[in-house]
Amino acid sequence: MKNYEPFYSLGLKVNLPTLLFRNRLGLYLVLCLGISLASCGDPSDISDELLDGKVIFDPSIMAPENYLTSLSNPNPTPEEASRPVFILCHGYSASTFEWSEFIAWSGNTEAYYTSSVLLGGHGRTYEEFKSNSWQDWQWAIFDEYEALLDAGYTNINLVGSSTGGALILEAISSGYFKGKTAPKHIFMVDPIVLPSDKILPLIGVLGPLIGYTESENTDGEKSYWYTYRPQETLQELQKIIKKVRLDLQKGINLPSQTSLNVYKSTHDSSADPASAVLIYKGVSPSNQVSIKMIDSELHVFTRLNYRIESVSAQDRTNQEQTFQDIVEIALQH
């Protein structure tokens, strides 16, 4: 039962019969309110084909040793421990699938390792997704980072797409890496600091009225991305990107041996391209920061499978060049 007590604190005195029957505007308002309240809450029927349901889960939950280097190779030799490890962090409402093309592209290489992290609360049911905060999302990254350090790995690199990038920026800003071996390189693909949907900052007001939003996923995407986005999670998304924006406004200092490499689509309907400008202005020292604007209309342009948009040859080139760039930087320095 929802508590609507706050409405009474506005001190509105309404003659309800007059409002309902003698005033068309009043009737319209009541109708709108009725529709709004009726649309609140959670989706009534979540089918089993969706990630949101109770049947499909992210495969890393069942077999984490296939995704996390800390579990697949917990006792590395000194030579193995010095190889680069990429901790791959996906974005809001996504799953480990978002970086699966990088893992497939890497093949059975022995030059580096990949750890594909499932953000907290993700890859599970709608209810579990709804009940987790952005700090819960972030802890999954920290767990793997610390597990790798404990195992003796020394060349750790963070790779974040979309909200994964924002979570990594927050970790730097909050001083998480102080007193630890810092990541050697940080790579971000379409990090979100400014949303393209400029109504998102109003989610605190609009969210309780709408309950959730529905995204138009392709049949392929439905198993790997949430179709229904609880407004509580959108509020968490707004909280983390607002915090990162304000942190960037004050200035974020990279650890002294860490480089930051940002790849940002020039036309992105989820993470506004101006996010890259805020990172450029807000992260120092500037000689450790590299920004590359990518001619693309895709959000997280490195993921091409199951796109609703047609994938062009240019998109494939962008993906290939970015994967090569990431690996070359990590292997050369």
Added chain:
Amino acid sequence: MKTILKCLVTLLGMILFVLTTESFAQQTHIDLGLRVQKSFGLYYENGFVAQFSADSIAQQRLYLGIGYVSSRLGSAIGSNAIKQDNYQVWLSYYFKKDHKLQPFVSLGSGFFHADYESDDFEELDQSSLLLSTSAGLEYTTPIRLKVNLAIGYNLISGNGQEGPGTLYPVFGQLNFYYPLK
């Protein structure tokens, strides 16, 4: 959509021209003031404003305003916020002119420019036409200072695909006007 916007801007320009010409031929009133503007979800942009009205036009209910607000005078002071400037013109119509608390509506236009400070971002839109609507309340204090609170909506804003990413749609304004004449 763009054609409609162009027509609206042209119409606004013609009204401004007529109003300005008429105002200086009649008994005019000039208010000078300060504006505090906050985009919902982004920056404080503050600056200077002026309003003009004439006795003979709409019984002094219609005001022509011009203003300059910038994050340089707001969020960008001592921070890494993007420096962005808004050159604004607007027409306001006041209701209940004899009341202390006067509702008003406005239609505004102008020019927006954000400075991204690097050639790396030259492909991104950094400038835009402004077109906005707003509504609010104005209170005249006993010392003649007018305090004016409004909420507005930018009909043109950034959406990731086009338009400056730091031009947000919903904004609030707090204005302080002092009548000079």
